[in-house]
Amino acid sequence: MAFIDARTLPDASPIEADLIIIGGGLAGITLARELAGGPLKVAVLESGGREIDEAIQDLYAGTAVVKAPDNPDKPFDDYPLQSRARVLGGSGMIWGGKCVPLDPADFIARPWAPHTGWPMTRQQLQPFYDRACDLLEIPRFDAGDKALKDPARPPLALDPRDGFFSAPRVFTRYSGGADRAAFDRFRTDFAAAPNITVYLHANVTRIRLTPNGDKGGGDVVEGLDVACLDGKRHTAVGQTYVLAVGGIENVRLLLASNGVRPEGIGNRRDLVGRFFQGHVTYALDGDAETEGTAVQVSRQASMSLYLNPGRAAAHCVVAAGLPAQARLKTGNFTATLYAAGETGAGTPTQAETKALRRVATRMDGASPGDGQLLGFFAMSEHFPNPDSRVTLNMATKDPLGMPRIHLEWRYAKADWDSLERSAAAFGDALGAAGQGRVCWPVQRRKLLEISSASRHHMGTTRMSADPAKGVVDPDQKVHDTANLYVTGSSVFPTSGIANPTLTILALTLRLADHLKRDMGARQ
């Protein structure tokens, strides 16, 4: 129906709808798009406006540190502020648009990796992945990703016995970083539907509960406190509420809404905020003295499939499948190859690299020449870790009175073991297949130093059918509540190595179907 700037409403205005979506990022927008034109009256409450604004963005500010064995702590205070965008369209505004589903292995409970396993399989989520792909106008990731493999640009001929496979990525144009005009349509056109109202500059500062959990039906959300940075205060009341403000802010709002439950909403078992997982790349540039992370490709005539070919075509990486993970007792792993020039010209280092590449190429039975020398970055699954967590810093509050957050992003020894074993196995797979060699010159004590964090925040309101193991149930409803759902990457039990947006959209489409059924039955 409309966009409304909440600052223009009279103070203490009531916002009423059947469904209230907290957050107008890609998850919230996708849910609203699914419900547009339907019978339910939907209100979307978005903190930001149409453009990124420094004062609004500052509401994210908090503190953070990364801790890992054998490495000095890495202060990371700017991460909460800089890793998401508080604006209509959310972090879709700064997203690169890279899309890939989680691998089937990511959904499986792996005995060697504690706290793994989703309450659904990749196959069960596949129809929603397909719909998400259609929504983003990208090819579907069908079995074997056949639609994404270009015969003219074959992937590396790795031996399936070694457990590594080609895992293409593609790009959608529906991101602020790709096609702003298309993304503007994506984030606004649904609001033309008569049942949709999007409130901008509307910050939810508290979820108000009616305690009912002890009677078996779950606590009932009775309304929301809404605040504007100009001082206006409103309320929002609906039948059902969906929290969709990101993997850190979802936690912040649940924990800060402690008027009825001192521990916060959905937190009776002290799980809200735990199991924070992120995606990190590991790459080292070479110099005159030291080697960088590199791949010598001996035989492949054209490596264009493995080099980032731009946004219009498949973008491929090599990934470790479940058999390799089971054999190595590792998590998911990918190696993304990219063009890189030789370093250290004229140095002994370069001469040795050239010599071993020449011998490797001949040993692999390739044509004269030295094959191709490429750079690569590794990514390794961050195992679910209850000590990796988001908490509130009650001593520091933002201009709306909300406590700031503290992120303690923790790695365990198993994470480093998995990364190093996987990188070695990647090299072994390439060598065994006669396709090339891998250079992984990274010392464990330098891993944090060379890491680069993505903006993906996952796992903090993890999904499980068992209330003792998860914050939300398989329908994404907060355990012990009657009418509060969460969507976004915070519900991921494990993070895989897939860029999370496609999975966020798939889960949100699945939630939309559930809400249509559930709320339709109640109308």
Place this chain on the structure above:
Amino acid sequence: MTAVLARRDLLAALLAATALPGLAHAAPDAPLFGDLDHAAAGRIGKAWLARHPDAGAAALARRLFPNGRGPDALPALRRQLSEDFRRGAVFVHRGWRLSETEGALFGLLALEG
């Protein structure tokens, strides 16, 4: 046999092997290692030998070329290399993950150089 002649034999054997049908695309007269930097290869070989101080040229030659340095040498080395990687028998040099067979080959080149 002098060391220089031995190296020539080794390279010639590998060169001959690349001319096998279906084995490689190399022209029969193309040099196997081209302008391989023998000093650099020697340093790699010495690094391997440092981890195998008991390795000698004769033993390495028998291990790498049990049937002599003839045309069959490279396919056999190739099979051994794959087996090395699959059983984790690797030689890591400045981060480069090479097979033990390659390491031994560099070692032999160093000893015969």
